[in-house]
Every structure is written in C-alpha cells, then in structure tokens.
Amino acid sequence: MMPTLFGLGRLGRDCELRYTGNGEPVTSLALAMNYGVKKDGKQPTVWIDASLWGKRAEALVPHLTKGTSLSVVIEDLHQEEWKSATNSGVRLTGRISNLEFAGGPKQDSAPAKPARQAAPATNHASSNLADLDDLIPFN
Template identity: 35%
Template sequence: MSASLFGSFRLGRDARMVEGQNGKFASLSLAYDTYDSSKGERVPQWIGATLNGTRAENLMEYLKKGTLVEAVIADPRLESYTKDGKETWQLQGHIIKIELLGGKREDDKPAEGGDAGGDGDRPL
C-alpha cells in the first residue's frame, strides 16, 4: 500500500541539481500554508521533495523561489535530521507529477525559512 499527496505549493528556494548514487535529481523545498490556531494565523509548512531525470533538468530554469506549482508527491514520509544540535522532523517525498502554475505574485510575501530540511545537498 502506498500514499500520495496532491496540492499547490510555492517553492521556498531555487531548486538545486544534485548528483546522487542513482544519477542527477532536483532537490526542492515546497511550502503550503496551514492555520495555526495558537497563533491565530496561517503559517507555512515545509516539504522536502525530489524530482528525477530529464524532466528535472529541463525544468531547472523555471523552478525558482516563489514559483507556484501543482505536484503529486509519492510515498510521503517523516525523516529526522539534526540542525543546530537539535533533532528535527520533516515531511519528505518524491515528485511523480509537477505542473508549473505561475510565478511569484507581486503581493506575495515569501515565507520565512525557505529551506525544507537540513542539508539541501543530501538525497531525500
């Protein structure tokens, strides 16, 4: 049995091309907003995702910070990493379908942070 996530996301940083054991892949930091009732406002949630193959290479010039995409993320999972000496958890997955929906709107404020996970150069 497997699961997938589907939704609209903004890129939190420019995509990075990484050379892994199984070839090249793009590392992406995706953000979506959720409502935090303790703060009374919407806050960004981050997903670290990868996109493999020729599609990743062809889309690199378009996968820039702030770009709106619609994506299907396969096999989402929580992974832990250490940042500043503290263990942190983050949702990770592999993009099996992606569509560019548009660039950053003028009235959008970039979400703070923007880097989903510790070292962006490690395979997800």
C-alpha cells in the first residue's frame, strides 16, 4: 500500500500544461503545506511536487494559479532525490487523485468594495407597490 496524503495547500506558482509522448495531458503543481507546531510565530512549510493527469489537468490549468488554496489527496507519495550542477536534495512528490478549490488566490490587500448607488428619489405621496418594480434589480 502506497502512502496517501490528505491536506490543504497553496500553489507556489502558476501551472503549465504539457503532454507526454503519447499525448496524455499532465501538469505539475508546487504545493506549500504547513505542518507541525509554530515556532517564533511561523509554522514550518513543506513543498510537495504533485502531478495532475488527464482531462482534469486540461480543464483546471487556467484556474490553478499562484496563491490558490487547494484541498488535495495525493497518492503514491514518495521522496525523490535530485541533483543539479550546484546543489542536490530530496523532495516529496506524488499524483493527485482528488482536488477541490478551498479559496481564491491570496490577496495582498483587501478587495475593493463596490460603490453603492443611491436609490432614486420617489414621491411617497404618489407611489404604490407597482412603482417599486423599477427599483428591484433582480426582476
């Protein structure tokens, strides 16, 4: 039985769609997930490289942007060693079997509130319920 991870993470970069040699769509997700106990007001973070395959990958790539919160189930979770000319290390990786959006991209500032429009002045002496139909925006 392969290890499975259930968790909430945030995308560290926008996803890009690519295709295997036999034409199967795949995208890689860089997920930052918090774990453990806070130290000095910060909670440790682990990065997981997860892949999403098939039609789901094609359909969801436009929505998988940096900062988006996701609830994921990652199967076949394992460590992979990597080496570059100057560095080497170990990373966690796996295949996403279930994905749900848990919120939008992280905002640096609060979103602007829409301006309120003043209701048109009415003459209460001559108004009746039929006149109110023009004021209701969702007829």
